[in-house]
Amino acid sequence: MWTPDSLTAAQAPLGHISPRARLLVLCIGLGLCAWVVTKMRNRTVLIPTCTLLLAVGAGILGFAAWPSFFDRLSRLLGIYYPPVFYFLFAFIGLFAVVLHLATRLSITDERCRKLSQEIALLKAAQKTETDPPPRP
Amino acid sequence: MIIPAYNEAASVGRVVRGVHAVCPEARVVVVNDGSTDGTAREAARAGAALIDLPFNCGYGVALQTGLLHAQRSRADFVVALDADGQHEPAEIPKLVEPLRAGAADLVLGSRYLPGSLCYRVPRARRLVSWLFSLVVSLIMRRTIRDTTTGFQGLNARALQVYLSMKDFPETSPDADLLLYAYRRQCRVLEVPVTMHADQTGDSMHGYAKSFFYVPKMLISLFGVLLAERR
Numbered sequence: 302m303w304t305p306d307s308l309t310a311a312q313a314p315l316g317h318i319s320p321r322a323r324l325l326v327l328c329i330g331l332g333l334c335a336w337v338v339t340k341m342r343n344r345t346v347l348i349p350t351c352t353l354l355l356a357v358g359a360g361i362l363g364f365a366a367w368p369s370f371f372d373r374l375s376r377l378l379g380i381y382y383p384p385v386f387y388f389l390f391a392f393i394g395l396f397a398v399v400l401h402l403a404t405r406l407s408i409t410d411e412r413c414r415k416l417s418q419e420i421a422l423l424k425a426a427q428k429t430e431t432d433p434p435p436r437p
Numbered sequence: 438m439i440i441p442a443y444n445e446a447a448s449v450g451r452v453v454r455g456v457h458a459v460c461p462e463a464r465v466v467v468v469n470d471g472s473t474d475g476t477a478r479e480a481a482r483a484g485a486a487l488i489d490l491p492f493n494c495g496y497g498v499a500l501q502t503g504l505l506h507a508q509r510s511r512a513d514f515v516v517a518l519d520a521d522g523q524h525e526p527a528e529i530p531k532l533v534e535p536l537r538a539g540a541a542d543l544v545l546g547s548r549y550l551p552g553s554l555c556y557r558v559p560r561a562r563r564l565v566s567w568l569f570s571l572v573v574s575l576i577m578r579r580t581i582r583d584t585t586t587g588f589q590g591l592n593a594r595a596l597q598v599y600l601s602m603k604d605f606p607e608t609s610p611d612a613d614l615l616l617y618a619y620r621r622q623c624r625v626l627e628v629p630v631t632m633h634a635d636q637t638g639d640s641m642h643g644y645a646k647s648f649f650y651v652p653k654m655l656i657s658l659f660g661v662l663l664a665e666r667r
Contacts, residue, residue, distance in 0.1 A: 414607070417491050418502045421468075425488045425506065 318368040330361030353401050357394050438465045438529070439503030440485070441496055442520035446475040452518070453483035455526035460533075466506055467520065470499040476520070496587075497606040501599075508596055515591045524588040525631045532590030532628060541626035542595040543618055545581070546588030553629035565651060569612040572658060577619050581627060584612035588630055595623050603664075606657060609650065613657040620661065 318326075337354045340346035346354075364371055364387075375386035438456050442449050449467060456465050467480035471493035481487055488502055500517060507515045514536050518524040524546065532544045548555040549566070558566070569584045591599065598621045599605075599614060606613055619625055 411604075414494060414498055417494055418498065418505060421488045421490045421502055422506055422509070425486065429486070 323365050323368065326361060327365035330358050330365055333361065334358040347405070350401065350405070353398060357398065360390070360394060438463050439500065439507060439515060439517045440465065440467045440480075440520045441470060441499035441503060441517070442467050442472065442476050442480065443470040443493060443496070443499070444472045444474045444476060445520035446472070446479045448522040449476050449485075449520040450479040450483040452520055452522055452524075452526065453480055453485045456518075456529065457484055459526045459529050463516075464510070464512075466503055468499040468503040468506075470494055470496070480520075495608040497608055497610040500587075500610060501605045504591075504596055504600055508593075508600055511593075512596070513593060515596055517587060517589050517591075519587045521635045523633050523635055525633070528588075528630045529590075531630060532588070535626050535628070536590050536592045540624070542592050542598075542623040543615075543625045544590040545583060545586050545615070545625065545627045546590075546630035546632075547583035547586060547627040548630065548632035549582035550627055550629040554631040556632060556634035568651070569654060572655070573612050573616055576616060576658070576662070577625075581615065581625065583627065584615055585609075586632075588632075598623050604660070609654070612654055613661050616658055617661045 334355060337346070337351050337358060341348070341351045371386065371390070372383045375381075375383040378386065380386040380389070438460065440449065440452060440456075445452075453465050453467065456463065465485045466488060467476075467485040468488045468490065469477045469480065470490050477487055477489060488506055490499060490502060494502075503517065504515065514533055516529050516532055518526070518529075528546065532546055535541045535544050547553055548558070549570070566583065566585050570580075570582055573584045574580045595618055598618050601621075602614065602617050615625065
């Protein structure tokens with residue numbers, strides 16, 4: 302019987318994640334996917350962002366369903382301590398989300414700037430048409 | 438005349454009246470950058486045309502809005518000056534004359550040239566100015582003493598070049614904008630001017646307070662150079 306203390310990490314059997322932990326990961330994955338689908342239905346989160354978040358959710362669900370696959374993948378990549386691979390995987394996922402959001406934020410910021418400038422210029426033009434010219 | 442202003446109720450009226458006294462024929466436009474004090478009221482009372490940004494967008498956005506207004510109004514020359522009373526309206530002709538004579542497209546009112554009169558600039562700000570003066574001068578292969586001045590005169594060509602900058606700096610359009618204009622064949626000229634200390638005690642730029650300014654500006658300068666290679 303394998304116990305965490307009896308073997309080194311490299312010797313640990315593949316997919317050594319307890320059923321309770323798998324259930325927890327499954328719940329997190331399902332929760333994330335359900336939240337994203339709700340947001341998609343309400344149209345409160347943009348579709349590209351939803352797609353990215355659903356991909357993250359699918360990754361979490363995949364981990365809950367086939368932890369041994371991730372362990373194999375980890376060893377295939379030469380990472381013999383699978384949790385390091387999980388962290389790397391999570392980091393890449395989060396980084397992708399941050400990059401996506403940073404890009405969207407820059408675009409939104411630029412659009413917001415242009416809109417506020419146009420509003421200000423239009424208001425000024427309207428005021429010039431209706432008001433007499435200013436006097437020193 | 439473009440005067441970007443953010444919470445400058447104490448000084449903006451005096452600046453507008455000063456500009457009117459020197460250039461009675463000029464159109465004075467105050468770009469109110471979402472001020473929460475009486476800046477808009479004071480500017481209007483002094484006889485300026487007002488452009489009201491709906492919220493505080495930053496000095497660069499306010500300046501860009503004023504420049505856009507000038508371009509749409511088909512202005513021949515534009516002079517930008519600060520609303521805090523740092524710049525002397527009486528010296529506006531010094532900036533406009535070279536533009537009228539066709540000697541330059543962009544005239545910078547410099548506080549570091551011989552002949553200029555300047556308040557005692559804090560050491561940190563002087564160091565930052567020197568650093569960017571060095572960087573810009575090396576790239577431009579000519580000496581530019583004051584790259585952070587907000588007292589500038591532009592003709593229609595410089596105006597068009599400034600507004601063609603895709604990512605116009607949001608907070609501090611200084612050395613990056615200058616370099617951008619120079620690399621697009623704008624003829625730049627520096628003239629000595631008088632620069633008073635910020636009379637309200639709180640600079641709109643606020644960059645001296647920020648350690649972020651130096652790396653941000655260096656990256657911005659690099660971005661200007663990089664954009665040309667695309």
